[in-house]
Amino acid sequence: MTATQRLLAYxxxxxxxxxxxxxxxxxxxxxxxxxxxxxxNNVVLAVGEACMNIIQHAYGPxxxxxxxxxxxxxxxxxxxxxxxxxxxFRLTDFAKHKSCAGEMxxxxxxxxxxGGLGCHIINQVMDEVVLLDSPGSSGNVLQMRKHLGRN
Numbered sequence: 001m002t003a004t005q006r007l008l009a010y011x012x013x014x015x016x017x018x019x020x021x022x023x024x025x026x027x028x029x030x031x032x033x034x035x036x037x038x039x040x041n042n043v044v045l046a047v048g049e050a051c052m053n054i055i056q057h058a059y060g061p062x063x064x065x066x067x068x069x070x071x072x073x074x075x076x077x078x079x080x081x082x083x084x085x086x087x088x089f090r091l092t093d094f095a096k097h098k099s100c101a102g103e104m105x106x107x108x109x110x111x112x113x114x115g116g117l118g119c120h121i122i123n124q125v126m127d128e129v130v131l132l133d134s135p136g137s138s139g140n141v142l143q144m145r146k147h148l149g150r151n
Contacts (some may be wrong), residue, residue: 007033007087008071014064014093022069023048033073033147034085043087043146044127045134048143049118050091058095058140068092086127086147094139 008029012018030040047069052059054067069091076084123129130144 002075004075005073006070007010007073008069011066011068014051014059014067014103016052016055016130019048019051022051026069029071029087030087033087035087035146037057039146039148041142043089046122046144047091049121050144053118054091054093054095054140054142058090058093058097060097064093066095080092081118084149086145089126089144089146090132091144092134092139097140098136137142 006008008025020144025038026044026047030043033040035043051067051069059065067089070131072088074086074088076086090098122144125146126144127147128143130143132141132143134141
């Protein structure tokens, strides 16, 4: 592989009921990219957590809209094997609320209660997580990167 390959471009309504189909489409797109089953399971979990954070925090209960999930397989700098490749995930929302990186944090792990661990899971699974500047006064773009040779 010498060029970036688009594995998935999927736009869906930002609601929890869509997450089953999002995970299925993502798993289907990733099944031939060369990552281990464990890595792919973790990636699907992390992307799902990121989507739920957008649904709950960017849109919230009173805002409706879509999320666009884009997944690219990017070659490494050396002659390519699956270990040099990495996946780039971009989640774009169109929410009125424009997030800042400081808002994207987990609660302390020693606080035992349900919820609040999405950012922790995402940061443990992905090699890079960046909130990109989105054009305009609303919307957000979250970019995550995962090297296929790493758990």
